[in-house]
Every structure is written in C-alpha cells, then in structure tokens.
Amino acid sequence: MVNYKVADESLAEKGKEALYIAESKMPVTAKVIRERFAKEKPLKGITIAGCLHITKETANLARTLKAGGADVYLCGSNPLSTQDDVAAALVQEDINVFAWHGNTDEEFYWCIRECLKANPNVLIDDGADMIVTAHKEFPELIQNGTIIACQEETTTGVKRFKAMDKQGALKVPLFPVNDARCKNQFDNELGTGQGIVAAIYGMHVLFAGKNVIVAGFGHCSSGMALRARGLGANVIVTEIDPIKALQAKFAGYQVMPISEALPIADIILTATGCKHVILPTKENFDALKDGVILGNLGHFDIEIPTKEIYEYAKEIKPIRQNVEELIFPDGKRIYLLAKGRLANLVLSEGHPAEVMDMSFSLQSLMSEYIVKNKEKLRPGMIDIPSEIDDEVGFLKLQSLGVEIDKLTDEQYKYIHGYEEGT
Numbered sequence: 550m551v552n553y554k555v556a557d558e559s560l561a562e563k564g565k566e567a568l569y570i571a572e573s574k575m576p577v578t579a580k581v582i583r584e585r586f587a588k589e590k591p592l593k594g595i596t597i598a599g600c601l602h603i604t605k606e607t608a609n610l611a612r613t614l615k616a617g618g619a620d621v622y623l624c625g626s627n628p629l630s631t632q633d634d635v636a637a638a639l640v641q642e643d644i645n646v647f648a649w650h651g652n653t654d655e656e657f658y659w660c661i662r663e664c665l666k667a668n669p670n671v672l673i674d675d676g677a678d679m680i681v682t683a684h685k686e687f688p689e690l691i692q693n694g695t696i697i698a699c700q701e702e703t704t705t706g707v708k709r710f711k712a713m714d715k716q717g718a719l720k721v722p723l724f725p726v727n728d729a730r731c732k733n734q735f736d737n738e739l740g741t742g743q744g745i746v747a748a749i750y751g752m753h754v755l756f757a758g759k760n761v762i763v764a765g766f767g768h769c770s771s772g773m774a775l776r777a778r779g780l781g782a783n784v785i786v787t788e789i790d791p792i793k794a795l796q797a798k799f800a801g802y803q804v805m806p807i808s809e810a811l812p813i814a815d816i817i818l819t820a821t822g823c824k825h826v827i828l829p830t831k832e833n834f835d836a837l838k839d840g841v842i843l844g845n846l847g848h849f850d851i852e853i854p855t856k857e858i859y860e861y862a863k864e865i866k867p868i869r870q871n872v873e874e875l876i877f878p879d880g881k882r883i884y885l886l887a888k889g890r891l892a893n894l895v896l897s898e899g900h901p902a903e904v905m906d907m908s909f910s911l912q913s914l915m916s917e918y919i920v921k922n923k924e925k926l927r928p929g930m931i932d933i934p935s936e937i938d939d940e941v942g943f944l945k946l947q948s949l950g951v952e953i954d955k956l957t958d959e960q961y962k963y964i965h966g967y968e969e970g971t
C-alpha cells in the first residue's frame with residue numbers, strides 16, 4: 550500500500566512525461582546503477598526517507614532506490630519547489646509521497662513527520678530539516694538504531710550539521726554528499742550557474758548590458774557570475790571572504806561592498822548560505838533602483854531580507870506566479886522573485902537532469918554503502934569515500950563516451966614518492 554498526500558493525482562500522466570525525459574538524461578542513476586540495483590537488490594528490507602526537492606530528477610533517484618529493494622518515502626525540502634505533476638506520478642510508481650507546491654510551514658513539517666513515522670533506516674536530506682526533526686521529535690529512531698546513517702545534499706545543510714557535530718548534538722553518522730567532488734563542482738557550479746537564466750526567464754529582461762550583482766563567489770555564485778558574464782552582463786561580485794574576493798577580482802569581476810553596489814544594480818542574485826546579505830535597513834532599501842530584480846538561489850529565504858522588504862513595501866502586487874512587484878513608499882518598484890526562495894527551482898524546474906545525474910548517482914551509491922557498512926558507522930560527520938566519488942566520475946565519463954589516461958606503475962610510484970628530484 551502506498552501512503553501519500555499530493556495536490557492532484559490527475560496530474561500523474563503529465564508527471565510521467567517529465568520523468569521519462571529526465572530518465573534519458575540521467576544514464577548513470579537511471580540506467581547503469583538502476584539496472585545493477587534491480588539485479589542485486591542491495592537495499593532490500595531498507596526504508597529510505599528523502600526530504601528533497603520533488604522534481605523529475607529526484608523522482609528518478611527514488612525509482613533507482615526502489616529498484617534496489619528499498620521502500621521509499623519522500624517529502625519536499627522547500628515549500629515552493631515541489632512539482633505537483635511529478636509528485637502525482639511518483640504515487641503511481643509506488644513511492645510514498647507527502648508533498649505539494651505551496652505548503653505552509655506547519656504542513657511542511659507534517660510531511661516530514663509522515664516520512665519519519667515510517668521508521669526509516671536511511672535519511673537523505675536537503676537543508677537539514679528532516680534530520681534535525683528526527684533528533685528533536687523522533688529520538689527513539691536514533692537511540693534504537695533504526696536510523697543507520699544519513700546523507701545531506703546541500704551546503705546549507707552541511708553547515709548546520711557541522712555546527713551540530715561541534716556542539717556534540719549530532720547523534721547519527723552523517724555523510725555530506727554535497728562536499729563530494731562529483732557534487733559541488735558540478736551541481737552547484739553548473740546547475741545553479743545555468744539556473745539564473747531559468748530564474749529570470751519570465752521577467753523578459755536581457756542580461757546583456759545590465760549591472761548584475763552576484764552575492765558570493767563560492768560554488769554556486771561563481772557559476773552564476775560566469776553565466777551572467779557570458780550573457781553580456783556587467784557582473785559585480787560581493788564577498789566576505791578575502792580569498793574568494795581575490796579570486797573574483799582576478800577573474801576580472803568588479804568587487805565591492807554590497808552597500809556600494811545596491812544603487813547601481815539592475816539585478817541582484819544571492820547564493821551565500823548567509824542571512825541578510827542585503828542588510829534590512831531603510832538606507833539600503835532606499836538605495837535600490839526603480840525596477841531592480843531581486844532573486845535568491847541560496848537555500849533559505851533570508852538571504853534577501855524578504856520579510857523586512859514585504860513590511861517596508863506599501864503595496865505588493867503579484868504579477869505572475871511567484872513573482873511580485875513591491876511598491877516602496879517613494880513609489881519605486883522592486884521585483885521579488887519566488888518570495889525570496891530558490892528562484893531556479895520555484896520559477897523553473899531546477900538543475901538540468903544531466904547534472905543531477907551525478908548528485909543522485911552519489912546518493913544511490915552512498916545508500917548502498919551505508920547498508921553494506923552499517924556495523925562500522927559511528928555518529929558524526931564522515932567524508933564520502935573517494936572511491937565512490939571516483940566511481941561516479943568514471944561512470945559519467947563512460948556515459949559521455951570519454952576515455953582518460955591511466956597511471957603507469959612508474960608514474961604512480963613517482964607521484965606518491967619523494968626520492969626522485971633534480
């Protein structure tokens with residue numbers, strides 16, 4: 550029996566089309582690993598709960614885990630990123646889903662609890678909300694060993710778990726999948742980079758000739774800066790880390806404090822994992838230009854001070870789904886994308902399936918690794934084994950028909966030795 554609550558089951562046929570297209574772009578997750586899992590059933594008897602963006606790519610991860618023998622429960626990791634057609638299609642694939650677009654905070658946590666009530670053995674989180682809820686409200690799942698280990702998909706979640714671990718509050722083995730080379734160097738940089746186009750598409754503006762402020766020069770934001778420049782924008786980077794700021798400067802971007810950038814910005818895009826990247830002051834709000842577009846691609850809706858901007862506006866006009874025109878007291882118009890939430894996921898469909906293939910191959914292989922190694926795992930942060938990272942890299946190359954060199958024994962000895970010099 551499948552347990553679920555979705556917006557509209559009649560959307561399943563449309564969702565199936567999306568799953569099919571994504572499947573063809575995810576040859577490693579949806580073919581190579583899925584076919585092996587279907588034969589070997591490495592996840593037999595295991596329940597996996599994922600708190601993830603409910604997209605066609607996540608759907609293909611769920612199908613692969615199911616092919617491996619797992620019972621899969623899913624809920625959304627963001628109130629606005631669930632694709633209702635995909636959620637409906639998943640129910641028909643016998644995946645337990647509790648997710649719909651536009652749920653309230655209370656409903657969001659209800660969905661998480663429904664997944665945790667299934668007594669999952671492996672948790673896959675995106676932003677840490679499910680695993681933190683397990684610690685607070687379902688401690689017995691941790692104490693009695695039901696939860697074997699957990700995985701975290703995004704930078705913000707990893708930061709939260711590192712803080713928990715430091716304070717001795719992390720009671721489960723936690724694999725930060727986000728930090729694998731096959732994840733953040735591709736999903737974050739390429740996916741979020743290209744995501745700026747998807748986020749802003751419906752605003753009918755050209756990037757060319759615009760002053761685009763990119764807050765941060767990390768994995769996501771450096772990719773966003775690169776793509777905005779490629780589209781002809783004059784990109785200005787703001788940072789708090791001196792090395793990242795230098796990297797941006799030497800990559801040819803203007804670098805300045807955000808307070809200096811605000812008055813000249815046509816488009817402001819954030820992806821820092823920080824709070825109040827634009828400090829919520831009257832001076833900052835008054836400094837914004839008429840017509841400026843504000844978009845966030847970081848995990849939470851507090852990078853742009855959304856709540857304070859809503860309070861400051863004298864009028865809020867929805868101009869299309871999840872885009873609002875805010876009229877400030879001086880009559881100035883500000884365009885806020887996706888209510889300050891992940892604009893690439895809310896206003897479009899998130900990362901291309903081709904790049905999610907790598908992230909979700911990692912999640913699939915890590916689920917298998919957790920089950921195989923359950924006796925050895927201890928609470929705390931554990932690095933992704935480099936052989937799994939490499940395996941995903943090789944499988945992806947293979948799917949692209951790309952071959953690479955192999956070290957000879959002599960080369961291996963040389964790069965691992967110290968004796969040969971001048």
Ligand SMILES: NC(=O)c1ccc[n+]([C@@H]2O[C@H](COP(=O)([O-])OP(=O)(O)OC[C@H]3O[C@@H](n4cnc5c(N)ncnc54)[C@H](O)[C@@H]3O)[C@@H](O)[C@H]2O)c1
Nearest residue numbers: 703704705765767768769788790820821822823846847848
């Ligand atoms: N939209 C998506 O689809 C998507 C995908 C992956 C990650 N994310 C999220 O994007 C955010 C960034 O992730 P990342 O992997 O790029 O992290 P990262 O740590 O690689 O980069 C963040 C950068 O922001 C800088 N920064 C921090 N506070 C700042 C501030 N106040 N002003 C300017 N710069 C500041 C940091 O110094 C760092 O260089 C996280 O919240 C992550 O969870 C979103």
